[in-house]
Amino acid sequence: DGGITQSPKYLFRKEGQNVTLSCEQNLNHDAMYWYRQDPGQGLRLIYYSQIVNDFQKGDIAEGYSVSREKKESFPLTVTSAQKNPTAFYLCASSIEGGQGAYGYTFGSGTRLTVV
């Protein structure tokens, strides 16, 4: 079955650590996105990529980094520069760029907690 897979489901980070969240899709979608979800707020865009080897900052990119070396993969690194990283992180993909004009397929999310 085609889909988008995020791992791990739960992740714990110590102060000062960098951690990497995985996102893989087999939908042959060109565009991929990372969103952050906090209680009581709408999803906020961290980074997006419309094509391999290219990505753009979203609204809250500070303290995060990404890479897009393969069409299927779009990992997100939460660096120690992100001062409040505890949140639910969602990866999404769509058949073209333009921030999901034809809708998103979302992964199941990764819950990151700082300990």
Place this chain on the structure above:
Amino acid sequence: KNQVEQSPQSLIILEGKNCTLQCNYTVSPFSNLRWYKQDTGRGPVSLTIMTFSENTKSNGRYTATLDADTKQSSLHITASQLSDSASYICVVRRTGGFKTIFGAGTRLFVKA
């Protein structure tokens, strides 16, 4: 400012009852509006999409309406089931600038 406001924040209903969730937006220029369902600890799943010319769209027991003049949308759930317990997110996309704005969601609890 492009915003999407949803109400109520949370709602509790008895199984079998109907309910309506509201979405008001100030996004302009408007491209389309989607409703997503998000189960706890999962990613959102699309329920409906409506463009400017559409004023109603159904998906089983879910019916979405859109009034593009007043910039309001609603999601009506008929004969609710326990599995309808979830967050429902209104998402509006604008044309030009490729901007998608998410509402904060309505948390629906269906009780037996």
